[in-house]
Amino acid sequence: MIDYPPSAWNATGRAYRDDAVPAGLVVEAARRAPDAPAVLDGTGTAYTYGALLTAANRLARLLHEHGVGPGDYVGVVGRRRPDTVVALLGVALSGAAFVPCHPDWPASRLGYVLSSTGARWLIGGAADLARVDTAPGLTDLVLLDVLTAEHHLPVPDAGEPWDGTDADADRVRTLVLAEAPSSVVELGFGSGSVLRRVAPHVDLYTGLDPDEAAVRAGTAWAKEQGLFADLVTGYAHEVAERLPGSYDVAVIAGTARVPYLRAVLDQVAELVRPGGSVVLADVTDPALFADLTGGSWSAAEVRGPDVVLRRSTVDTPAEPGLRVWTRWHVEQRPGTDVPARGRPGDVSYVIFTSGSTGNPKGVAVSNTALVNMLEWVTTSYGVSAADRLFQVTSFCFDLSIYDIFGLLSAGGSVRLASAEELAEPARLAEIMLSEPITFWNSAPPLFAWVLPFLTSSRRAGPGRESMRLMFLAGDWIALSVPDEIRTVFPNALVVNYGGATETAVWSTYYDIGEVDPAWPSIPYGRPIANARYYVLDEHRRRVPIGEPGDLYAAGTVLALGYHGDPAQTAQRFVPDPFVPGERMYAFGDRGRWLPDGQLQFLGRIDHQVKIRGYRVELGEIESMIAALECVREAVVVTVDLAGARSLAGFYTFRPPGVPVERVRAALVDRLPEYMVPARLLALDELPLTSNGKVDRAALGELARAQREGGA
Known part of the structure; x- marks a missing residue:
């Protein structure tokens, strides 16, 4: 007799506050205990509930x-500071949806995320001023770390100096002299390779470089040649300020950071x-400058690794400027309930999350799905005002959604780990x-990083006895x-949580x-409450207990879909054949039911993997590499x-x-740090299996051999 999973295993229906929104639950907690600590950092209480609600x-x-309100993003x-919690709650109170953005994302990724959601507002800090020019639809920026009404553009990260090869310098010389200039200004002339090739052919050559030795060497060479070079x-x-004037051609090293280059171009x-x-020389990703038309520039021509921008003969009207608000402006508003x-x-x-087309995909989750999960965790594990969570997860990882709204809706407190604390596992263990x-709530690899410092410590402290909940989710847990x-x-009760971003953070527990x-x-x-x-099998029919198959989830926990991508949504959120009129989500995972009604996870179907708790689509990284000039396959x-676990x-x-x-530099500029492969290798050819497909197993062995050998 074949045993199939009984319907009782999915009988998870239970009442929840389907009329509530997450921000409203936090407001209720704040009204119950306005003087209780809500957000703490290494210095103590940063916000009580009353102060947090006022600021939000x-x-x-x-x-x-x-x-800005419902329907807006x-x-x-x-950033790892208390004001981020204010920002998340403030956006939620407005009725808009918040879109977490990482402070270390390349400007191109930040621009894509903001543009694809149609976000007109970004809440961040002064450091973001130099990054937002890649989001053309952005109208307003709020700087919560600036306390005065005025703000100033910070000096961006200029990157490394450019010292091109002779071939690079010859190529730049050709581009410059093709313009038949009489005056040239070079920003960052370094070793002087372009200076020596161009200065003899123009009336005036000027340049600046932060290295005084380079300036002395360049000036001495010009004097020996009988040339005038200022x-x-x-x-840059x-x-x-240093070289005012009017020039026919400007030369800029494209190896500088993209946000820095774009900020400098406004001055140039x-x-x-x-x-x-x-002439932007040796640009890591020329496509990032191909859209600089209108206003000051009439054309942007990509010439291999270089870009030539044409200065407009007449400036066209620019788009309305970005409005910048500071914390001072925010604090002029009443703090009473909105x-x-x-x-x-x-x-x-x-x-x-990572997407297979080269661009990330945005998972949109409803207030309803989030409230269902929050209430289930609070009720099931007795989360209360007595709890204090050590917040260590990135705000771009959905575990952080529970950290903030779960603890604050239950009246508990959130102890934020600073970026400095998070960089030191020994310090995390000490705290x-x-x-x-x-x-504690994190992906298993992050906790595994800290665990040796905990087990080896002889330190006594309240944490040994107070720790009662240890949530680990998003990756394998070692036995x-x-x-x-x-x-x-x-x-401590250790809980293994499963699910996906598409199922409102978590949808299974053990x-x-x-x-x-x-x-x-x-x-x-x-399954948790209201999840199925x-x-x-491949025909979407139930498989017997113990047999492997494809995992699907359904119920209140489901996300709304992928923002702005109905085709991808339809592909992954399919009709539920067992509950007419409802949907189910295809994880792309394999699993099976065990005889006791527990699910066992068997791994990914495709090449979508978890790296340090983040879901990564290998195809996104591959498409980034393959898009680079002269790359054949990736x-x-x-x-x-x-x-x-790492990437190669x-x-x-x-x-x-x-x-x-150059490949690594391109990836660093376009992808989050965890998606940049730890090892990159150029091969004459890729190994193939007998049926003509790429032998990924062989590549894995090669990567392991390289790593073990220290190559």
Whole structure:
């Protein structure tokens, strides 16, 4: 007899506040205990509930005044400071959806995320001023770290100096002299390779470089040649002050950071005569400058690794400028409660995950799905005002959604780990032991990074006894970890959470008790409240208990879909064949039901993987590499060595080839740090299987051999 999963395993229906929104739950907690600590950092209480609500109300009022509300999207730069919590709650109170953005994202990724959601507002800090020019639809920027009404553009990261090869310099010489200039200004002339090739052919050559030795060497060479070259010490962004004038051609090293280059170009436009040009030499990603038309520039011509910008003969009217607000402006608004504007079915947030087309995809989650999850966790685990969560997860990772709205809706407190604390696992362990932390929530690899410092510590402290909940989600948990946790925190319940961003953070749970060493893995668990799970075959029919199949989820936990991508939404959110009129989400994972009604996770179907808890589509990285000039093919694989998972990238090339350094630089400029392969290798050819497909296993072995050999 074949046994199929009984319907009771999916009988998870239970009442929840389907008329509530997450921000409203936090407001209720604040009214219950306005003087209780809400947000803490290493210095103590940063915000009580009353102060947090006041600050968030003020921000919501600023948004209201300018028409931001339900149906709108607001970017929030997730820096590790208490004001980020104010920003998240303030946007939620306005009724708009918040879109978490990482402070270390390349400007191109930030621009894509903001543009694809149609976000007109970004809440961040002064450092973001130099990054927002890649989001053309952005109208307003709020700087919560600026306390005065005035703001000033910070000096951006200029990047590394450019010292091109002779071939590079010859190529730039050809581009410059093709303009038949009489005057040239070079920003960052370095070793003087372009100076020596161009200065003899023009009437005036000027330049600046931050290296005084370079200035002395260049000046001495010009004097020996009987040429006049006006060379001064300074950075590119100081050119208007150091070398005022009018020039036919400007030369800028394209190896500088993209935000810096684009900021400098605004100044250079004032120095280059109408009809003149700017040569951006050796640009890592020329496509990022191809859209600089209108206003000061009439054309942008990509010439291999270089870009030539044409100065307009007549400036066309520019778009209205970006409005910049500071914390001072926010604090002028009343802090009283704002009228409720959000509705249960509205989008609560959009979190971007890796996409297979080269661009990330935004998962839109409703207030309803989030409230369902929050209430279930609070009720199931007794989360209350006595709890204090140590917040260590990136605000761009959906576990952080629970950290903020879960703890604050239950009246608990959130202890934010600073960026400096998060960089030191020994420091994190010390805080966990020395402070009255009750709650940890992270991906398993992050906790595994800290665990050795916990187990080796002899430090006594309140944390050993106070820690009661340890949530681990988003990746495999080693069988040894739960017992190791209990040697340090004897009162801790370790919970394995499963799901996906598309199922409102979590949709399965497993309370880990005694671990059977014979288990292949920690069980995935059972569905949470109002969630249903199916294990189906390729025809979407149920498979028997114990048989592997494809995992699907359904119920209240489902996201609304992928923002602005109905085709992808239809592909992954398909009709539920067992509940007419409802949808189910195809994870792309394999799993099976165990005889006791628990689910077991068996891995990914495709090449979408988890790296340090983040979901990464290998195809996105591959498409980025393959798009680079002279790259023929690109493959990215995962490498598991010594318990750690990393990425390795391989590519073949067309003559004259692509240096690994250039590929890495392009990826660093376009992708989050965790998506940049730890190892990149150029190959003459990719290994193939007998059926003609790329042998990914062989590439994995090659990467492991390289890493073990230290190559």
